Amino acid sequence: MEIKNEKFSLDIYGFSGTAENKDYTATAFKLMDKMWQTLRSNNLKNKGQNIIVYDENENVFAGVELNEVIVDYHGLERKSITLSSYAYFKHVGPYDLIKQAGQKMKGELKEKGIETCLPYIEIYGHWNKDESKLETELLMCVK
Secondary structure, eight states: OEEEOSOEEEEEEEEEEEOGGGOHHHHHHHHHHHHHHHHHHTTOOBOOOOEEEEEGGGEEEEEEOBSSOOSOOTTOEEEEEEESSEEEEEEESOGGGHHHHHHHHHHHHHHTTOOEEEEEEEEEOOOOSSGGGOEEEEEEEEO
8 A cells, every 4th residue: 555645636427326324335336337338328438447436425436437528428427536645555356355455444544643535436457257366446535
């Protein structure tokens, strides 16, 4: 894990929702499915990486970066994020261990006296059948 004091900007398109009963995973998957259906049915070219953003009030956003600027969003929501300081960690391994990696990251930051804030972002690398090679970038906003 490293602390980055450099500007990070992200402009993504997808859908947002509230994690009912704090079930973030189910909410994220539901939103991703809806997003991919919209992208495919409108032939919107994208970078192919799922990006999940966790924000205030149990808000979850599932999106992707598009390859080009679009005028007609086809119902997609646009979310722009800029972080000036954040903790970065690349998780390599199964997706079901990402939550643990995020909790460990937050614990290490707390031990170092570094306060975190939202948003928290997960950027999923391209799919690999070998789960031990899956890569997910975790970005945690720090104060």
